Amino acid sequence: MKGWARLVLAGLVMWAASGVAQADDLLKAKIGVLRLSSSAPVFIAQDMGYFRDAGLEVELKFFDAAQPIAVATTSGDVDFGITAFTAGLYNLAGKGTLKVIGGMSREKAGYPLIGYFASNNAYAAGLRTPKDLAGKRVAVTQVGSSFHYSLGLLADKYGFKLSDVKVVPLQSLSNAAAALKGETVDAALLPASTARSLIDSGGAKLLGWVGDETPWQLGAIFASPKMLANAQLVKKLLTALVRADREYHDVILATIKDGVVPITESTKPLLEIIAKYTNLPVEQVVGNCAYIDPDGKLDVKNVDNQIKWLQEQGFVDKGFDANAIIAKDYVKAD
Numbered sequence: 654m655k656g657w658a659r660l661v662l663a664g665l666v667m668w669a670a671s672g673v674a675q676a677d678d679l680l681k682a683k684i685g686v687l688r689l690s691s692s693a694p695v696f697i698a699q700d701m702g703y704f705r706d707a708g709l710e711v712e713l714k715f716f717d718a719a720q721p722i723a724v725a726t727t728s729g730d731v732d733f734g735i736t737a738f739t740a741g742l743y744n745l746a747g748k749g750t751l752k753v754i755g756g757m758s759r760e761k762a763g764y765p766l767i768g769y770f771a772s773n774n775a776y777a778a779g780l781r782t783p784k785d786l787a788g789k790r791v792a793v794t795q796v797g798s799s800f801h802y803s804l805g806l807l808a809d810k811y812g813f814k815l816s817d818v819k820v821v822p823l824q825s826l827s828n829a830a831a832a833l834k835g836e837t838v839d840a841a842l843l844p845a846s847t848a849r850s851l852i853d854s855g856g857a858k859l860l861g862w863v864g865d866e867t868p869w870q871l872g873a874i875f876a877s878p879k880m881l882a883n884a885q886l887v888k889k890l891l892t893a894l895v896r897a898d899r900e901y902h903d904v905i906l907a908t909i910k911d912g913v914v915p916i917t918e919s920t921k922p923l924l925e926i927i928a929k930y931t932n933l934p935v936e937q938v939v940g941n942c943a944y945i946d947p948d949g950k951l952d953v954k955n956v957d958n959q960i961k962w963l964q965e966q967g968f969v970d971k972g973f974d975a976n977a978i979i980a981k982d983y984v985k986a987d
Contacts, residue, residue: 679710680886685722685731687826688715688931689844691758691766691872691943693905694897695735696930697923701900707893709886713930717825718794723875727751732880733890737872740797740968743960746978747970752881754983755891756951757872760803760864764944765845765912766871767803769860775839776858783861787813792821792829792841797968799871800829800842802959805966806867815966833857845941846931864944869959870952871943881980891983895949902947914939950987953979 686692704711723742726734727750745751769783793800808815823829826847833841834856851857928935957975964971
């Protein structure tokens with residue numbers, strides 16, 4: 654019996670050692686993200702073990718605005734950034750300190766993501782639709798942010814000047830939401846997840862969705878040139894994310910009706926993962942699922958349009974286009 658015990662013990666030691674070796678073999682990566690549904694594939698890949706299956710040990714670092722993620726990626730505080738395009742991100746990329754390696758969320762009709770929200774006082778005074786924002790004080794996170802760009806697209810669509818809007822940059826989503834609730838601004842552009850509690854509590858009014866008014870390629874995956882030199886790490890990351898993109902698309906997005914995902918036996922596990930990372934109940938997540946291409950494709954033409962528009966506004970330095978900031982070895986163009 655003692656002999657068998659020794660054999661069993663030896664086997665357990667070897668098994669444990671094997672597990673340690675496998676853990677040591679994993680490549681480590683730190684990803685900067687926001688706690689928004691637009692990062693859903695990241696959360697799915699983490700909790701479903703897709704990163705680990707691809708040979709990665711991933712740490713998620715959370716931010717409260719997109720631009721700080723771009724800065725952190727450039728400085729090396731995180732290895733990869735996954736968030737919205739901003740003027741600041743484009744300026745860093747134009748200087749060669751960042752490269753886009755894949756697509757993420759898109760503003761698309763029928764998929765609520767970023768909304769235009771009015772304060773109760775402004776709504777009572779006649780602010781009822783997105784085209785009524787001319788002449789109003791509108792909160793965004795930062796000058797040149799995705800929210801600012803969305804506002805510019807709206808101005809172009811309805812024929813008013815962006816300068817007709819009093820843009821109020823408040824540096825974070827939480828600050829913008831607080832200003833809206835506190836009636837210090839007339840309106841704000843906010844993700845559905847941030848504004849949901851305001852709407853449910855009667856603290857603000859929904860005017861419409863950016864995706865319904867002006868669809869565009871909102872988010873992407875990006876990295877520094879130093880990180881791109883580690884091709885093995887980049888390929889492993891993209892493999893895991895595309896696997897999660899596909900599952901998110903087939904299980905969640907394919908079931909959306911009138912902007913809402915039904916809670917079913919198949920959708921609930923993924924909805925619960927998104928809820929966990931966005932700090933929202935599942936019942937709120939169902940109306941806040943961003944569109945993401947199932948193959949992780951990037952709308953390169955739209956990215957080029959963004960850069961040109963931001964350059965015309967003076968938010969982005971001139972002298973580069975989309976081709977200059979895209980890592981063609983990795984990006985799948987739409």
